[in-house]
Amino acid sequence: MYVRDLPVSAAVREHYRASGIEELYPPQAAAVDAGVARGENVVAAIPTASGKTLIAELAMLTAAGPALYIVPLRALAREKYESFAELPGVSVGISTGDFDSPAEELGGEDIVVATAEKVDSAIRNGATWVEELACVVVDEVHLLGRERRGPTLEVTLATLQRRAPGVQIVALSATVDNPEDIASWLDADLVESTWRPVSLRTGVYADGDVDFDDGSSLAVDVGTVGADEEEDTEATAALVADAIDAGGQCLAFVRSRREAEALATRLTAADLDAGAFGSADVAAEITDVDDTGTARRLAAAAEAGVGFHHAGLVSEHRALVEAAFRDRELGVICATPTLAAGVNVPARRVVVRDLQRYTGEEMAMLPVLEVHQMCGRAGRPHLDPYGEAVLVGDERTAEDLWERYVDAGPEAVESQLTAREALRTHVLSVVASGFADSKAAVLDLLDATFFAHQSPDVDLSGLLDTVADELAGMELLTVAPDGDSGGASDALAATDLGSTVSRQYVRPETGARLLEGIRTIESMPAENVGPLTALGVVCATPDMRGTYLGNRERADVYRFATRHAAAFTTASEDADDFEAWLCAVKLARLLDEWSEGATIETLVERYRVGPGDVESHVERAAWLLGAGDALAATLDADVRIFESARQRLGSTGTDGVQRPSR
Numbered sequence: 001m002y003v004r005d006l007p008v009s010a011a012v013r014e015h016y017r018a019s020g021i022e023e024l025y026p027p028q029a030a031a032v033d034a035g036v037a038r039g040e041n042v043v044a045a046i047p048t049a050s051g052k053t054l055i056a057e058l059a060m061l062t063a064a065g066p067a068l069y070i071v072p073l074r075a076l077a078r079e080k081y082e083s084f085a086e087l088p089g090v091s092v093g094i095s096t097g098d099f100d101s102p103a104e105e106l107g108g109e110d111i112v113v114a115t116a117e118k119v120d121s122a123i124r125n126g127a128t129w130v131e132e133l134a135c136v137v138v139d140e141v142h143l144l145g146r147e148r149r150g151p152t153l154e155v156t157l158a159t160l161q162r163r164a165p166g167v168q169i170v171a172l173s174a175t176v177d178n179p180e181d182i183a184s185w186l187d188a189d190l191v192e193s194t195w196r197p198v199s200l201r202t203g204v205y206a207d208g209d210v211d212f213d214d215g216s217s218l219a220v221d222v223g224t225v226g227a228d229e230e231e232d233t234e235a236t237a238a239l240v241a242d243a244i245d246a247g248g249q250c251l252a253f254v255r256s257r258r259e260a261e262a263l264a265t266r267l268t269a270a271d272l273d274a275g276a277f278g279s280a281d282v283a284a285e286i287t288d289v290d291d292t293g294t295a296r297r298l299a300a301a302a303e304a305g306v307g308f309h310h311a312g313l314v315s316e317h318r319a320l321v322e323a324a325f326r327d328r329e330l331g332v333i334c335a336t337p338t339l340a341a342g343v344n345v346p347a348r349r350v351v352v353r354d355l356q357r358y359t360g361e362e363m364a365m366l367p368v369l370e371v372h373q374m375c376g377r378a379g380r381p382h383l384d385p386y387g388e389a390v391l392v393g394d395e396r397t398a399e400d401l402w403e404r405y406v407d408a409g410p411e412a413v414e415s416q417l418t419a420r421e422a423l424r425t426h427v428l429s430v431v432a433s434g435f436a437d438s439k440a441a442v443l444d445l446l447d448a449t450f451f452a453h454q455s456p457d458v459d460l461s462g463l464l465d466t467v468a469d470e471l472a473g474m475e476l477l478t479v480a481p482d483g484d485s486g487g488a489s490d491a492l493a494a495t496d497l498g499s500t501v502s503r504q505y506v507r508p509e510t511g512a513r514l515l516e517g518i519r520t521i522e523s524m525p526a527e528n529v530g531p532l533t534a535l536g537v538v539c540a541t542p543d544m545r546g547t548y549l550g551n552r553e554r555a556d557v558y559r560f561a562t563r564h565a566a567a568f569t570t571a572s573e574d575a576d577d578f579e580a581w582l583c584a585v586k587l588a589r590l591l592d593e594w595s596e597g598a599t600i601e602t603l604v605e606r607y608r609v610g611p612g613d614v615e616s617h618v619e620r621a622a623w624l625l626g627a628g629d630a631l632a633a634t635l636d637a638d639v640r641i642f643e644s645a646r647q648r649l650g651s652t653g654t655d656g657v658q659r660p661s662r
Contacts, residue, residue, distance in 0.1 A: 001029040007037050008061050011088040016054075020382065025051040027193040028058075034189040036170060037062040039134075041188035043141070043171045045179035047196045048376035049346060052172040053083065056137040059170040060111050061087070065134030069113045070156075072140050072149060075318065075343050080139075081113045095122070102127035116149060120156045121505045123163070124433050133164045140341070141171035141182060142369065144450055145413040151422035154415060157186075158448040159435065174373055177412040185453040198379030200387040202406050205235050206398035210390050213406050218242075232392045233263065236353045237270055239390055240332050244272050244305075248348025248384065249325065250332040251339070253374050255354035257310035257610065261294075263334040263353070264301045264308040277305030277331035282324045289316045292604045292611045302330060309335040312610020314600075337366070340373045346380040350389045355401065369410035415451035418460070423467050424508045428476055432494035432502035439464055439490050468492060474512040476501055500634045504627035510541040514628045520569040521639050528566040531595060534645035535588040536568045538624035545620060546583050547590075550608055554582065561585045590614070591621050595648040622646055 001024045003016045024032065027044060028051040036042045037058045044055050060067035069084070071077045074096045081094040093109035095118050103122050106112045107129035114122075123130055138157065144150045161167060169186050173179060175194065183190035203212035210218040222238050225231050236252055243250040252267075254260050283299035298317060301307060307321040307330045324330045325345050337357075339345065352374050356363045371391070379387020393401045416422060427442055436442045439461070446452055446460055471477035476498030480491040494502065501511035517537030521529055538544055549557065558572075561582070565571060568585070575581035590607050594600075594614070603614050628642035 001032060006032070006058065008058070009089060012061060015086070015088055021054070024054070025197060026195050027051055027191060028054055030191045030193065031055045032058065034191055039063065039168045041169045041186050042191060043173065043179055043183040043186060043188045044191045045173045045175055045182075046191065046193045047175060047200075048373065049198065049379065049381055050193065050196055052139070053080075056139070056170060056172060057084070057087065059135050059137055059168060060084075061090070063135035063168060066107075066109065066129070066132055067111045067135040067137065068119065068130070068133050068160075069111060069137045070116050070119055070139060070153075071113065072116065072143050073341060073343070074115060075315070075322075076139070076341075077113050077115060078319075079344060084111050084113065102129075104129060107132065116153045116156055117505070119160075120152050120429070123156070123159055124429055124502050124505065126433070130160060131163050133160065133167050135168040135170065136160055136164075137170045137172065139172050140174070142173045142176045142413050144182070144415060145411075147416050147419065147422075150416040151419070151426060154417060154450040155426045155429070155445075157450075158445060159430070161448065162435075162445070174369065174376065174410070176369060176410050181454060182413065182450070185450050196379065196387075197381040198384055198387050200375070200379050200389065202375055202389045203391070204398050204401050204406065205239065205390050205392045206395050210239075211402075212388075231394065232353055233266060235392050236263065236351050237266055239349065239351045239392075240267060241270060241272060243347075243349040243388075244276065244331045246348070247276070249277075249328065249330075249380075250349045250351060251345065251347045251374070251377055252332060252334045252351045252353060253337055253340070254334060255336070255357045257312045257336060259354065260308045260310050260334045260336055261297060264306050265297070267306045267332060267334065268301045268304045272305055272331055277329065278303055279305075279324060279329040282320065282329050285320055286317060289314060289320075290600050290611055292601045294604065294611050305329075305331040307333045309333050309339050310610075310612075311336070311338060311616075312612045314611045314615045317611070337370055337374060340370070340377055346377050346384075346387075348378065348380065348384045348387065350375055350378040350387075351392060352389070353392045355391060355393075355405070365404065367411055368405055368408055371405050372410050415449065415454055417446075417449055417451040418463060420463075420467065420470075421507065421509070423463065424471060427464065427467050428471055428494065428498055428508055429502050431477060431492050432499045436492065438492055439468065442492065471498070471508060474508055475515065476508055476511060496634050497631065500630050501627075504630050506541070506543050506624065506627045510543040510624070510627070511631065513537070513541045514624075514631050515635070517569050518628065518632050518635060518637050518639050521641065522637055524569070525566075529641055530567055531641065531645040531648055532564060532567045532588055532592050533569065534625060534628065534641045535591050535621065535649075536570075536584065538621055538628060538642075539587040539591070540570065540581065540584040541624060543620065543624060544584075544587065545616065546580070547587055547607075547609060547613065547617070549579070549583050549586060553586070553608070557582055557586045557589070560589055587617060587621075591617060591649060594618060595645070595650070618649060622649055625649065 003013050003022055027046040031042055031044055034042050077096050084092045090110045092111045093106045095103045095106055095114045102125040144154055179192055180190055201212040201214045203210040208220055220238050222234050225234050240250045254263055280303055283302045286295055286299040309321050322345050325333055355366050375389035378389045391401050430436045430445055468479050472479050478493045590603055600611055600614050604611055625642045625646035632639040
């Protein structure tokens, strides 16, 4: 099938031809045959780089109305927004933040790009534009199986199908074990393929050789491994150097941010082909963002053609690394697995050194799907003759790695909706948004979820009873007897507090913690209440991601808490979890110093966190302080400290941290 045959405007066809696209890939042609350009629901489960974006564009460009493109990550939203904005004659909007807004300004756009959380939030806040949607495209739909994102995604999809009856759903997925389940749930045709535009061979390294699944092998000159060196790191370095010597680029995946930086340092010292890669300009851009030790290490590595990528980097640094790699100014990125989750950074060779990670309790093997997504980054269309993925093992582990990751297919996608935390959140949401006013109505909506499709015989009524009672105990929901059901508690209504919690897009558990904090603040002497008080409350909520507390800083944080005990709403002896309480104090202290004008460099050094951690903590705290202020207003409480602390802290946008004006 050729571009000239597509049912799109002449300008769009010319746009594709100018981009080098004349003929469709087989999976793209199969999607057209399945009706993706005729308003039919389609699930495309195909490998990375096999043309999912064009499938999405065909659906959105031929839809009889506005289209929504749902992504899992902000970085991917920005990437897709920029790509769609190049389509001629198409207006594109993007929304990833401001969780207390319906984003009504998006109603006039042809295509809206948003995270699932933003769409969920817009629905909770009464967005009317979702009712006009003609097409919804879901990228990375296999994330239905993730604990946090999965329930939000499936409830959002179930709600959208009811808010916009007849809307076309196009779901894009990596290869998974049960795509037919997803297609059946969405009443969609399934396009399933293993075809790739660039062939991929996957192998396992052990004892100086890589054996690939196509029967070929590769000798790797690791050299003599010193007493203070590790063979897996030396093998990884040798595999990276070999790819770069052959004119390719490489992604090397490791388990943690510390390991990513350590491997980058090792590769910087390896004197890779600096003539092919390395950029003083990129290094200067990195240090222009901030002057932290992390930035200086990243800049030094970039000059040698090496980058690293992890959540401890500020978003601007991550974007610079991704762009420099795509522009061939970096030969290798040493990354944690999050880099494989959608962002477009393909390479000639992918090396996965670490196939285990710490779960908080033990070391566990990585999921097969996650490893396959990393491997799928190998091979750049129109640039590489092939792609290679290498899993680093040894003689003891090689056979197990082969059986687990090369021979075996990825896991099935299983709904996570029945986790109590997820169910509390979404039951409150559908009631507060006016979409259900009884347990029967909630169950009716849940019947349209992926969970119900997978488990049609499971009765959720008992679990719903428990969840509704828990929400009532938090003062977020009322459960009233229904006179027609013999006195059974069936009618549901959100309280004013519950409605505020839902609109502010915080978890019910966070809402309950904020309410407790507000009431405690009301009872405190006014002279004891300050910004640290409000920060202490929000930092102790489940929605505020925690921080690591090192042994060397534990005593210092405790002394700080003791000196400022009067400012906190919870004393150490009253804390349910002392360690979590101490971490919350550390975060509150860090954020208080930020609002006083401390530089990001100072905070990174003092608190042993990454620059990206500071960025994330400031952003989340600003959001939660806004939620606290909204709840205080709903309670009609004489508590203004949340809003003043938020103004003092400053706000953050999707492009990074913004210092408050003074």
